[in-house]
Amino acid sequence: MPKLLMIAGLVLLLVGMAWQFIGRLPGDFVFKKGNVTFYFPIVTSIIVSVVLSVIFYFIGRFR
Template sequence: MTELPKMLMGAGALLLLVGFVLQFIGKLPGDILIKKGNTTFYFPIVTSIVISVVLSLIFFIIGKLK
């Protein structure tokens, strides 16, 4: 049970780091942005894929440690 707090702190630090990077990048190349008149459509497909890969790696590592 002593490993759980360490894993949570590591996951939190990783999410904090990803949050800071995304804050300064704003939008990744490959994200869809369509502006027509006063309507804007934004679909962050590449950002979604990156977040999915990072979360999959975190859950894989947590699963291996158990």
């Protein structure tokens, strides 16, 4: 369990650092109307999902 928590923490740290560099990608929707802004990061979410899937696949494969 401690190894799993350390790996999960490392993955979250790496994703958080990558999120700063990725920023807003083409395909992320931003709707602005008056004082309201709605940001829906669809492309960023897909990229993060694929990366996490690959990481967890390799963790499960070598476990």
